[in-house]
Amino acid sequence: MMVKMEKGETPLPNVMETAFYFEQAGIGLSKDESYHIFLALKKLVSVQPIQTCRFWGKILGLEMNYIIAEVQYHEGEEEEETEEEEVIEEGGKRRGDVEDEDEETEKEDEPPKSTYKPPPVIPKEENGTGANKYVYFVCNEPGKPWVKLPPVTPAQIVCARKIKKFFTGRLDAPVVSFPPFPGNEANYLRAQIARISAGTHISPIGFYQFAEEEGDEEEEGGGGRDTYEENPDFQPLSVVEMVDSLSTWVHHVQNILKQGRCVWLNPFQKSEEEEEDEEEEKEEEPDELQQEIGPPLLTPLSEDEGIQNIPAWTAQPSTNLIPQYAVAILQSNRWPGAYAFASGRKFDNIYFGWGHKYSPENHSPALPPPVQAEYPSGPEITETRDPTLEEELAFKAAKEEALAAAEEEDDEEDVEDDEEEDDD
């Protein structure tokens, strides 16, 4: 539940209150565990410079489970993680040095260089925008230290869509899969959290509204707005209305496109500065990518596609016996374990589950790509059958005949010429 900064000084969420509402539907952890999580979040808030904090949910694992907190830093106070990038750069440089040495020694006998150009790496979104809007902290049990999860890259999201693995509970565990996941379990966890948030974080319609800014629609790329603010004039709907129709709920997290980002980026595009100068030039790239468009922010749930004949969400009131105090509960059918409740002005989302999407079909892993052709086939390289002995002899005999016939003609011509000369 979003806590307004005007109300109290603390970004600490009221975990027990949220747990009470979810308990009305039978969802949630035991009171003891909820309280332990409450205290653990309190510790997190006191240690890190946090502006908003929320209990995101719990993901079960094989050896240990994950308790996840969704956090937003104060503006400007975020520590940028440059350590990982530096390590990768140094490794690349070292490899580059080794290759140079090899090239110098083997200049004459080099194998042909591969003309393969890997597809361009799509850059991850900036911290604070798109899929990286929130920062997530995890711990295995309340009481253990909170670990910050790294920001998610589009490649990780694209790969996470293709694999389905259980979490072990150790953040440094490798994810062995095909296609190979670019990262370890911490990255896989972060990617799944991003997907679940994008797919299942909803709020009652009208609670959030777009901030009014001029020139919103002239932004580059025509992308949707990605910021929202609380609506001070929000009028909560009754529980019956919230349950009856899905159009009373909206997504407040940006949809993740196929590319793995929330805002589409053309990887072949030159940087923004160059683009402004060269607006008139057409892009003549071999692969013209279509701009991917997803549903804009704050779309109602009635637009959500179901799976086969199952609607995307199941809405129920928490009790039929006492409708005056019922709470509207939504369960996601696409991400089993994702729940949302709304009661008056209060609402929240939570996730308890194993962290996988629902698919009625069995998971079939991606097949390995077809074997690459090494060279274009043509008549020069195509093998033909060697001629047999008879064919060779026959060919030789035919050739000799032709030669003999040609000699006779020449002789006759010579004789004729001689005769002609004699006549003269």
Place this chain on the structure above:
Amino acid sequence: MEVASLPAALELVAGGGAGLSPEKRAVLGASLLLLQRDYRFERVWFWGCIQGVRGAYYIAEGLGPDRAAPRSRLYSLNCVEWSFLPPATEEMVAQAEQLKGRFQGDPSFEYEHIEINAEDAERLFEDGKEPTIKEEARLVATIEQIDRAVGIIPRGAFLKTPLGSVHENRNFEGLSLMEAKKLSSYFHFTEPFNLKNKTLLEKADLDPSTDFLDSLEHDIPQGSWTVQLEKGDTVVVLRSLLWLGLMFYHVPMTKQYGYIYFGTGEKNFDLPFML
């Protein structure tokens, strides 16, 4: 799990995020007792809840004097009115295995387009019926499959008498912490498959009164159970990965144990890819 210990038990399995609302707990506490009185069950277990798309099924099992006999199963949509489920037949289980997708939440819903073998098709078409299966039958078959596959008890909790009947072991004081962490201390509470395949040497070490069931050690695929200690090593919780949502709890050195199912009622066929 037992009716009397339901509140405490629900607290212990709440680690999975699924549980019952206070309303349901209050209703169950009363209606399960009524079931026990009306149908003269010796024990009534709250089996769990299967989530359908439009509603949920709450399942209870009633046991007679022989605990290993086929159990009577009842289902309810609101925990107040209970209806008996017909006993499961092999044919039902075979048909239900081909159904995929969620439960609808309506017991009279009919599934169509089941693929069956040519022989069965001929047989059925002779009767003049089209192959449809009701959700009720699918429910029965699913509960039977879950019980057979992942219904577990700790070793020593039940005794088999020389006459063949099975009942609770009154001397069972609980597993020790070391034993509780091992998969071999838990048995499937169903007809054993592997018991007769053991070598004579292994069989010599078994105690025929307590070791008359298959243990979890040799379950295929290996690793289809997660064993976790919660609440500071005071509760051991086993969760099945084959049927996601089945949770078994046991407090070591006490008599408290039980299993419950909160899930969608679908088998996790992707398990080998996910491990």
